[in-house]
Amino acid sequence: MQKAIKKYFPVFALPTLLAFFISFLLPFLMGCYLSFCEFTTVTDAEFVGIENYLKAFQDENFLNALIFTVKFTIVSVLSINILAFFLALALTKGIKGTNLFRTVFFMPNLIGGIVLGYIWQLIINGVLYKFGATLSLDAKYGFWGLIVLMNWQMIGYMMIIYVAGIQNISSDIIEAAKIDGANKVQTLFRVTIPLVMPSVTICLFLVLTNSFKLFDQNLALTAGAPGRSSSMLALDIFDTFYGRNGWEGVGQAKAVVFFVIVAVVALTQLYFTRRKEVEN
Amino acid sequence: MKAKKNRNEAPALEVSKSTQAVMIVVLAILSLVFLMPIFVVLMNSFKGKFYISDAPFALPDGETFAGLTNYIDGVSKTGLPSAFCYSLFITVFSVLVIVFFTSMIAWYITRVKTWWTKMLYYMFAFAMIVPFQMVMFPMSKIANILRLDNPVGILVVYLGFGAGLSVFMFCGFVKAVPIEMEEAAMIDGSSPIKMFFLVVFPMLKPTAITIAILNAMWIWNDYLLPYLLLGTDYMTIPIAIQYLQGGYGSIDMGAMMAMLVLAMIPIIVFYLLCQKHIIKGVTAGAVKG
Numbered sequence: 001m002q003k004a005i006k007k008y009f010p011v012f013a014l015p016t017l018l019a020f021f022i023s024f025l026l027p028f029l030m031g032c033y034l035s036f037c038e039f040t041t042v043t044d045a046e047f048v049g050i051e052n053y054l055k056a057f058q059d060e061n062f063l064n065a066l067i068f069t070v071k072f073t074i075v076s077v078l079s080i081n082i083l084a085f086f087l088a089l090a091l092t093k094g095i096k097g098t099n100l101f102r103t104v105f106f107m108p109n110l111i112g113g114i115v116l117g118y119i120w121q122l123i124i125n126g127v128l129y130k131f132g133a134t135l136s137l138d139a140k141y142g143f144w145g146l147i148v149l150m151n152w153q154m155i156g157y158m159m160i161i162y163v164a165g166i167q168n169i170s171s172d173i174i175e176a177a178k179i180d181g182a183n184k185v186q187t188l189f190r191v192t193i194p195l196v197m198p199s200v201t202i203c204l205f206l207v208l209t210n211s212f213k214l215f216d217q218n219l220a221l222t223a224g225a226p227g228r229s230s231s232m233l234a235l236d237i238f239d240t241f242y243g244r245n246g247w248e249g250v251g252q253a254k255a256v257v258f259f260v261i262v263a264v265v266a267l268t269q270l271y272f273t274r275r276k277e278v279e280n
Numbered sequence: 281m282k283a284k285k286n287r288n289e290a291p292a293l294e295v296s297k298s299t300q301a302v303m304i305v306v307l308a309i310l311s312l313v314f315l316m317p318i319f320v321v322l323m324n325s326f327k328g329k330f331y332i333s334d335a336p337f338a339l340p341d342g343e344t345f346a347g348l349t350n351y352i353d354g355v356s357k358t359g360l361p362s363a364f365c366y367s368l369f370i371t372v373f374s375v376l377v378i379v380f381f382t383s384m385i386a387w388y389i390t391r392v393k394t395w396w397t398k399m400l401y402y403m404f405a406f407a408m409i410v411p412f413q414m415v416m417f418p419m420s421k422i423a424n425i426l427r428l429d430n431p432v433g434i435l436v437v438y439l440g441f442g443a444g445l446s447v448f449m450f451c452g453f454v455k456a457v458p459i460e461m462e463e464a465a466m467i468d469g470s471s472p473i474k475m476f477f478l479v480v481f482p483m484l485k486p487t488a489i490t491i492a493i494l495n496a497m498w499i500w501n502d503y504l505l506p507y508l509l510l511g512t513d514y515m516t517i518p519i520a521i522q523y524l525q526g527g528y529g530s531i532d533m534g535a536m537m538a539m540l541v542l543a544m545i546p547i548i549v550f551y552l553l554c555q556k557h558i559i560k561g562v563t564a565g566a567v568k569g
Contacts, residue, residue, distance in 0.1 A: 001391075001459075001462070001463055001466055002391065002392055002393065004466065004472060005388065005391055005392055005472045006392050008388070008472050008473065009388070011384070011473060012384040012385055012387065012388035012472075012476075013384070013385045013388045013389065013400075015381045015384075015385075015439075016381045016382055016384070016385040016439060016440075016443050016447070017385070017400075019381075019436050019437070019439040019440035019443065020403075020404075020407070020439075020440045020443045021440070022422060022423075022426065022428075022436065022437075022440055023415075023419055023422070023423070023428075023436065023437040023439075023440030023441055024407050024410075024415060024419075024440050024441060024443070024444070025403070026418070026422060027415035027416075027417075027418035027419035027422060028410060028414065028415050030418040030422075031414055031415055031417070031418050034417075034418065041421055042417075042418055042421040042422070087310075090303055090306075090307060091307075093295050093300075093303070095295070095300045095303055095304060095307075096300070096304060097304060097307070097308075100311075101307050101308075101310075101311055102559070103552075103555060104311040104314050104315060105310075105311070105314060106559065107314075107548065107551060108314065109562075110497060110547050110548075110550075110551050110558070111501075111544060111547055112500065112501025112502075112503070112517075112518050112543075112547075113501060113503065113518075114501075114503050114518040114521050114522050115501075115518070115521060115540055115543050115544060118521065118525070118536060118540055119317050119318070119320075119321050119540060120317065122320065122321060122324065122332070122333075122336050122533075122537070123317050123320060123336065125333065125336075126320075126333075126335070126336035126337055129333070129334065152314065152317070156314075157562065160559055160562065160563055161563060161566050164563050202566050206566065209409070212411075213411045213412070213413075215412075215413075215503075215504060216501075216503045216504070216518070219503075219522070220521075220522065220525070233413075234411065234412075234413050237413045238413065238416075238504070241416075241417055248417065251417065252417060255411075255413045255414045255416075255417075256414065258411055258413055258414065259410055259411055259413075259414040262409060262410075262411050263409050263410075266409055267409075
């Protein structure tokens with residue numbers, strides 16, 4: 001049968017492969033090469049070695065964005081996962097209105113980043129106004145603003161994944177723990193949490209990568225203000241490409257560094273949490 | 281699926297009546313907090329543009345109420361109805377193209393087992409973790425050269441970009457399709473193409489719905505990719521909103537509020553109509569992805 005199918009390569013595989021080549025693979029390879037070049041469009045590239053990388057790491061905006069992004073990711077991963085997990089626990093107790101609460105908590109997830117950014121700009125500036133401040137006054141307002149926004153957007157999504165994980169635990173195991181005399185806290189930490197580790201792996205991965213790659217929300221909420229001090233990595237790379245003439249090569253070098261960081265962080269996290277998963 | 285086991289029976293109430301009452305109150309308050317931002321935007325969309333930034337939490341009154349002025353201003357400034365049409369066109373057709381072509385290639389690389397189909401599989405998986413900034417500059421230049429910088433050409437780009445996650449997920453499910461049925465169909469003399477659409481694809485339907493939902497959520501809200509390819513010639517909704525901010529001088533807060541409301545309405549309506557599919561889709565997508 002394999003042979004009969006194989007002949008149909010042009011029908012089954014070719015369209016996707018062509019599109020994949022044009023819009024992902026070729027740009028990816030060119031991106032790697034261009035990070036060692038000086039260029040303004042892709043056709044006038046001139047090889048300059050690692051100069052772009054040196055410039056990138058000497059660029060204060062880039063280092064600032066890197067620190068901002070790392071801090072943001074740590075805080076949002078912790079806050080979103082802890083809150084989502086407790087909401088999921090509350091929504092698996094069989095109390096009234098569970099479906100309605102789930103509907104409400106999940107809804108912000110569907111609203112796009114640009115729209116979310118402007119919604120929260122209004123709210124946060126409205127609160128800060130009472131204290132004589134605005135989002136564009138200090139990067140710390142932008143930081144906490146993004147944290148609140150990200151929590152609002154992602155808690156519902158993570159909650160749903162945790163709910164599925166908790167419902168997947170056989171009630172016999174919880175029952176057995178109770179009979180063995182485990183109290184509620186012990187049951188939570190010794191039984192429930194180890195058994196939802198597959199959900200934890202997924203949720204950590206999703207929040208981690210989404211936080212690291214955040215762009216739209218950052219652009220709409222603060223656009224980096226004041227100055228470039230609340231720019232995250234993705235926004236800083238965008239500004240380097242399109243906001244500074246002659247810096248395209250540096251932008252591409254920053255993008256390669258960004259890619260390597262995202263890949264290493266994501267794969268490390270997957271490796272470590274996968275090891276903690278146990279059979280249900 | 282193991283999950284089915286205790287989902288259907290009514291979950292036993294694990295907490296006492298009084299605890300339950302407390303939990304309901306806390307969750308209800310939290311729900312209001314979750315909905316509050318949307319109400320604040322809705323409320324402000326009816327206030328005069330100079331009364332918004334200073335007191336966003338005040339209800340509109342006789343002096344500040346502006347009727348539909350903001351909506352009329354906003355629509356004329358952004359061309360939101362046409363943006364809605366472009367967003368809808370790009371989302372619907374990209375999703376159709378992605379589901380159609382990636383299910384075919386996923387089936388092909390799962391059934392034809394050679395070194396290069398294996399390599400393709402890993403390449404698609406790899407594409408999932410590469411951030412967009414890594415490829416955006418060369419990609420937008422290539423798209424310009426190939427004349428893909430229009431609402432039809434962008435479908436090709438979305439197919440290329442959506443391929444990573446979609447092929448990866450389809451492959452996971454194709455493995456679960458019993459190969460005997462396909463062999464039987466082949467022996468009966470149908471060609472692989474006919475067999476794929478009559479036998480395989482119907483069995484992949486639940487996965488196809490999941491993949492359609494995940495891609496639709498991403499493409500409808502996507503800002504940067506269409507912005508780089510289409511610029512402001514064919515504005516999608518996120519581009520139109522951002523365009524309002526991009527003008528000179530101070531931003532028209534009234535128009536902004538009205539446009540945020542109009543941008544959210546289709547999403548909320550769609551969500552309330554297809555809630556079950558969406559929640560099932562994102563859960564299945566997350567668990568497999």
